[in-house]
Amino acid sequence: MIQEKLNQLRSIFEEMDTALIAYSGGIDSTLVAKVAFDALGDRSMAITAVSPSLLPEELDDAQQQAQIIGIKHELIETEEMNNPNYTSNPVNRCYFCKSELHDKLKPLAIERGYLYVIDGVNADDLQDYRPGIQAAKERGARSPLAEIGITKAEIREMTKILGLPWWDKPSQPCLSSRFPYGEEITYEKLYRVGRAEIFLRKMGYSNLRVRSHGDTAKIELLPEQINDFVLKTNLSEVVTHFQSLGFTDVTLDLEGYRSGKLNQVIFSPQEVKA
Incomplete structure (x- = not known):
């Protein structure tokens, strides 16, 4: 079952031709970046959003992991801290965070010629309260892990199958x-x-x-x-x-x-x- 889902994930990227990955360095988006690069090579790119809500140590991890994978990796700065809808910390705070992120990623993808913006949302995320998912959908992002029904536990298994050393990395949300x-x-x-x-x-x-x-x-x-x-x-x-x-x-x-x-x-x- 795990190998079958991994093959499905590869097939999705092979059909895309080009893909820009919203890449935090967490285990979910890192798996997506790895499979995208294996399928598309230089027709894929990972983008990490840098803001005060990202630990410098997590940014270092993201850069090192991207280097190990081999995928092109760039940083952009997001400005959610300038939005009072975010800093006032309402229950839908994540909606405004992801809106800011994807409002940056979508035009960048168009400018660089990437047909798809991809995130690391997985099947478990769909069962939790994640208002940011809606913001990403509204801006046309795709979530292949969720589309296939890949869970967090399966992501760790796939990461291990692919020989990546961070398969047991703890989750680290913003x-x-x-x-x-x-x-x-x-x-x-x-x-x-x-x-x-x-x-x-x-x-x-x-x-x-x-x-x-x-x-x-x-x-x-x-x-x-x-x-x-x-x-x-x-x-x-x-x-x-x-x-x-x-x-x-x-x-x-x-x-x-x-x-x-x-x-x-x-x-x-x-x-x-x-």
Whole structure:
């Protein structure tokens, strides 16, 4: 089944002739970039949007992965932070982010002669609350992973089949997802959340979130890591570092990390998929 879906994905790109990939460096868009390059070679190109909501370390990863794949890779700057519909952080914030991205990508694709703009939306994303998907659709983007019904777990399997070393890379959505809806997003808040997460990553906790609630940081770790964190970590060092970033209080979420947790204000916990 996995190999069959991978073959279908290749066939989609072979039929496209040219493709421009909205490439974040995450595992989904990186698989798309890899298969597109294998099918189209120099008739494919990956574009990464650079903004304050993208960690510099994630940008470095994206550049290194594109180099390993061999695909042409360029950066563009997006300006969603200039849009109060985005920075006010409404429940459909992602719609305005993706609108800004695809309003940049579509004319670029036309200018460069790429017939399609492709994103990394997968089948699981369609089951979650993702208003950005609609923004991309409105601007003509295609989502081959979702079209075929490829899930996140299958993406990891395909990435492993293709021999790419980042098959187990944790998901890393934009830093704006760390704020409860309605809390204003600023450059300073994005920076401190990002640096707080990098600090914990360097301690060995790769799959985590630091949620911002005003000036309080809430650390979410995998449930199985919480006990070791409490018992083995120098907690005062963590607090001191977070306070140096501008947080006044630091808490630990005892439920643990669960992607999409902030969507509970929109849906019941049973309705929030991931």
